[in-house]
Amino acid sequence: MQSLSELTKDYSAARARRLQLDMSRGKPGADQLMLSRGLLDARWVEQPKSENGLDCRSYGGPEGIPEARRLFGEMLDVPTAQVIVCGNSSLTVMYDYLAQCMFLGTGTEERSAGWGFQPRRGKVKFLCPVPGYDRHFAILEQLGIEMIAIPMRAQGPDMALVEQYARDPDVKGLICVPKYSNPEGKTYSDETVRAFANLRPAARDFRVIWDNAYCVHDLDDQGDVLHNIFEEAKAVGTEDYFVEVTSFSKISFPGAGISCVAASPANIAAMQKRMAAQTISHDKLNQLRHARYFGDAAGVRAHMRRHAEILRPKFGVVLELFARDLTGLAQWTVPKGGYFISLDLPGGCAKRTAQLCKEAGVVLTSAGATFPGGIDPEDKNLRVAPTFPPLEELRAATELLTLCARIAIAEKT
Amino acid sequence: MQSLSELTKDYSAARARRLQLDMSRGKPGADQLMLSRGLLDARWVEQPKSENGLDCRSYGGPEGIPEARRLFGEMLDVPTAQVIVCGNSSLTVMYDYLAQCMFLGTGTEERSAGWGFQPRRGKVKFLCPVPGYDRHFAILEQLGIEMIAIPMRAQGPDMALVEQYARDPDVKGLICVPKYSNPEGKTYSDETVRAFANLRPAARDFRVIWDNAYCVHDLDDQGDVLHNIFEEAKAVGTEDYFVEVTSFSKISFPGAGISCVAASPANIAAMQKRMAAQTISHDKLNQLRHARYFGDAAGVRAHMRRHAEILRPKFGVVLELFARDLTGLAQWTVPKGGYFISLDLPGGCAKRTAQLCKEAGVVLTSAGATFPGGIDPEDKNLRVAPTFPPLEELRAATELLTLCARIAIAEKT
Numbered sequence A, B: 001m002q003s004l005s006e007l008t009k010d011y012s013a014a015r016a017r018r019l020q021l022d023m024s025r026g027k028p029g030a031d032q033l034m035l036s037r038g039l040l041d042a043r044w045v046e047q048p049k050s051e052n053g054l055d056c057r058s059y060g061g062p063e064g065i066p067e068a069r070r071l072f073g074e075m076l077d078v079p080t081a082q083v084i085v086c087g088n089s090s091l092t093v094m095y096d097y098l099a100q101c102m103f104l105g106t107g108t109e110e111r112s113a114g115w116g117f118q119p120r121r122g123k124v125k126f127l128c129p130v131p132g133y134d135r136h137f138a139i140l141e142q143l144g145i146e147m148i149a150i151p152m153r154a155q156g157p158d159m160a161l162v163e164q165y166a167r168d169p170d171v172k173g174l175i176c177v178p179k180y181s182n183p184e185g186k187t188y189s190d191e192t193v194r195a196f197a198n199l200r201p202a203a204r205d206f207r208v209i210w211d212n213a214y215c216v217h218d219l220d221d222q223g224d225v226l227h228n229i230f231e232e233a234k235a236v237g238t239e240d241y242f243v244e245v246t247s248f249s250k251i252s253f254p255g256a257g258i259s260c261v262a263a264s265p266a267n268i269a270a271m272q273k274r275m276a277a278q279t280i281s282h283d284k285l286n287q288l289r290h291a292r293y294f295g296d297a298a299g300v301r302a303h304m305r306r307h308a309e310i311l312r313p314k315f316g317v318v319l320e321l322f323a324r325d326l327t328g329l330a331q332w333t334v335p336k337g338g339y340f341i342s343l344d345l346p347g348g349c350a351k352r353t354a355q356l357c358k359e360a361g362v363v364l365t366s367a368g369a370t371f372p373g374g375i376d377p378e379d380k381n382l383r384v385a386p387t388f389p390p391l392e393e394l395r396a397a398t399e400l401l402t403l404c405a406r407i408a409i410a411e412k413t
Helices: A004-016 A030-034 A066-076 A090-104 A134-142 A159-165 A190-197 A229-235 A265-278 A284-294 A297-326 A350-359 A391-412 B004-016 B030-034 B066-076 B090-104 B134-142 B159-165 B190-197 B229-235 B265-278 B284-294 B297-326 B350-359 B391-412
Strands: A021-023 A083-086 A125-130 A146-153 A171-176 A207-211 A242-247 A259-263 A341-344 A362-364 A381-384 B021-023 B083-086 B125-130 B146-153 B171-176 B207-211 B242-247 B259-263 B341-344 B362-364 B381-384
Touching: A004 A391, A021 A391, A030 A297, A066 A083, A066 A242, A066 A259, A066 A284, A066 A297, A083 A090, A083 A265, A090 A134, A090 A207, A090 A242, A090 A259, A090 A265, A090 B090, A090 B265, A125 A134, A125 A159, A134 A146, A134 A171, A134 B265, A146 A159, A159 A190, A190 A229, A229 A242, A259 A265, A265 B090, A265 B134, A284 A297, A297 A341, A297 A391, A350 A362, A350 A381, A350 A391, A362 A381, A362 A391, A381 A391, B004 B391, B021 B391, B030 B297, B066 B083, B066 B242, B066 B259, B066 B284, B066 B297, B083 B090, B083 B265, B090 B134, B090 B207, B090 B242, B090 B259, B090 B265, B125 B134, B125 B159, B134 B146, B134 B171, B146 B159, B159 B190, B190 B229, B229 B242, B259 B265, B284 B297, B297 B341, B297 B391, B350 B362, B350 B381, B350 B391, B362 B381, B362 B391, B381 B391
Parallel strands: A021 A362, A125 A146, A125 A171, A171 A207, A207 A242, B021 B362, B125 B146, B125 B171, B171 B207, B207 B242
Antiparallel strands: A083 A259, A242 A259, A341 A381, B083 B259, B242 B259, B341 B381
16 A cells, blocks of 8 residues: 555645546436436327326326326336325425324324324434435434434344334334445345334334335346335235335436335325325326336336446446455445445544545535434445546546545554 | 296206316316417427526426526516425425424524424414415315414405404414405405505414415406515515415416425525425426526416416306396406406305206315315305316306306295
8 A cells, every 4th residue: 555645645636636526416427318318309298198088287186197107116016006106306205204294193093193293202213224315314304303323234224123123112114225225235135125024113103214216227137126015014914114215316307207105005095185285286297208208117127228338337437446446445335226336434534535535626425424413423434426427537536536535544544 | 037946947957968067176278278388399408407507307406497486586576586496386385385384383483493393382373364275275274273264355355353363373374365366366455465564473483375376367468466565575574474486387287387485585595494305406397498488477478368368258258147147146256367256145055056066067166165174154155267168168067057056046035
């Protein structure tokens, strides 16, 4: 390894190049956005009636049009009737669902007492596999829900710990990304999914938010396979505990896709009842566009292979440079899909690395953001988002990142 | 007037015609939807960057793109910076705002105690001008807010009564449609708007939801002019009490338009903070489409004149038949815009009339729907929505309505 003074010299040279690069957010690159250009063609909506005869330009159908429900149902392998198609953001779906649970309860129990609204003995708590998705934590924080960190293992969250915490009736649920987890890109094993299905939480209104954001986001043909939580849960009578969401944000357009929620018949009925007060319908023209353009799940998967062709080299360059520069110094994941690579540095090095990167013009996701409250207790995890920068910029940014990491590590030793 | 037996004979003949007509909801007709066909052309979004350089296909810009904010700002005559552009439904904007106030408070006060979340002495109450909009009442009902009916006068709600109730600190606000009110089509007078601005409610977190759904929805060139609530309120330091919404639902497409909220700088700041947890951005491609297609408020007004050409004869035929058949028997409004005509029958006749209509194949908005809880204490008000049926069907439906009304009246006397 180079000495600190050698590394610092390289860093000064790098700073002089005045980079302006962003690896902070999981955003598709410009070439990925072009893949869905045809979606905007007027021909998809020129005949504006959905299969059930609804004029998609007008009011009605808060549950979504049949063809869009079926498309999501195929993608998630759940019955069409258990899907509600929503607006452009699954984050909004999760926020609204959790807020409504806090306020009105889950809606499936006899009494409609909210998780948080009725004066309660204890505080509402949620389990959060870490490292995890910062925007999940931001929702829980805004709603005043206490977050309990659950360490991620190779197979998924530490389920023994989840089972133990779930014995507390104030623990009302868990929020996670079960496939290509954010940020580690891990997929929960079949055993982990079964352990979820077999949870027997003390709270009968316990809910697992199963954010399947990357359900079809494989980097190659040998992608991970996530076991179907609803199949497993239905077999043991626990399907009401699970609420799954996904969206087209990283299939078509992050800002202008469609999203959905999939859940048990009882949960879907409760959500539909509430949604009736919140909206007359979501944007059905955009549902029609998506359903007709993509056709079916096979059409979506074919489209995702074109994304993968663009993304593989990007993940490749980051992993190549990590292997070249950080072997023996740090650990990282090698995901088969999703949008992130998770980098674990020696303790106390993450913030310093991110700071050095920032001063040299490379923005990373804030160190700590992958933990509740933005505090990584060991200050070691960084989330790397390789998708947005063009390949050559990504190479420059990653080289700077590994340089900064080596400086931070050298400073510690 | 015909005798009951003559009327009943006519009714039997009408039933035999097996009508299937719907005057229940304020939906644009098929010809109106065709007016915005060009909006769906791909050329509006082919160059996907907004004025501030944001790629409208991707994430970001939860406050909306500048050109869409400006368009709404012009339409409502409020500064662009005081507008947030949202999704396809202003109903959702109102629901979310009220739910967040219940849960988290208004966000502008030092303490963030929600209207409803902290254990409170009294129940949260809201003032509701009646007759009013059933979907407003449905939101308040779901959130557990007690509704207090305020009678509408010629100039708007009875403001002396509003002032009196606003002395109760548990009264947290009022929800209304100030221009072409739903269902009466009345526009609040300048004096009424000034009385709103000069309210001094006991609750400092009092909010008036100013649902300006019909801001540009005049039936002819001599439309009503609603005085600008923010100008008046700013002058007397009460602008934080007002939250205005509107949408393109009845300008472009009911299911696929864009909506906005306009409010004081303090309220906008509070909403932006909350929105950051709820969404990364609303559908900016649809914002871009609307901003480029309509251009500016003048473009919107020109478009609305084409709607008016379609709607004028529809309102005309209903009013003509009311005058022919119900003069001296009932009272109705003659609105200069909006989507409804309000029919006041003698007490005890509204439900019976709606029931007779239904049995003969004509669906009206449920009698009572224009009052909180769906209960019209005098059972006299019916909301007539003349926009959706083609002209000849509308004539047939209205003839049946006046016949049923005359039967209900004759049965009472």
